[in-house]
Amino acid sequence: MDRSGRISKELKQVNDKLSSHYEALESKQFAYEDLAPRIRELRSRQEDLSKAKVLADAEAAAQGVPLLDHEKVKAYVAELRELISVSELPERKSFLRSFIKKIVVDKGQSNDSLYNANGQRWGQDRG
Secondary structure (H helix, E strand, O other), rough: OOOOOOOHHHHHHHHHHHHHHHHHHOOOOOOHHHHHHHHHHHHHHHHHHHHHHHHHHHHHHOOOOOOOOOHHHHHHHHHHHHHHHHHOOHHHHHHHOEEEEEOOOOOOOOOOEEEEEOOOOOOOOOO
């Protein structure tokens, strides 16, 4: 199993643990105060693993490993959407800042500019 696969496996385990903790909260088996530290720890690990997965996939692509197929990309997008939806605002911002350098909103123009961490503008024609 490659690095990305190992990270995906661990990320699934963390997601499963988080789900069980959330279910325990919803069913009132445990008080929030009892589970909150563990949930924060798991969410932090989830964020770290998601970042590591993105980096591992980028490194693999840079080394000539075939890129993901369409279905895998859709699965990753769904996973990322889930991660962002369950995260608190500061965690979301921190995660997005890990690969977005800046967002420029120019009120005088109809197009906003989004820059990646390398300072390259997204959406430009790569010609």
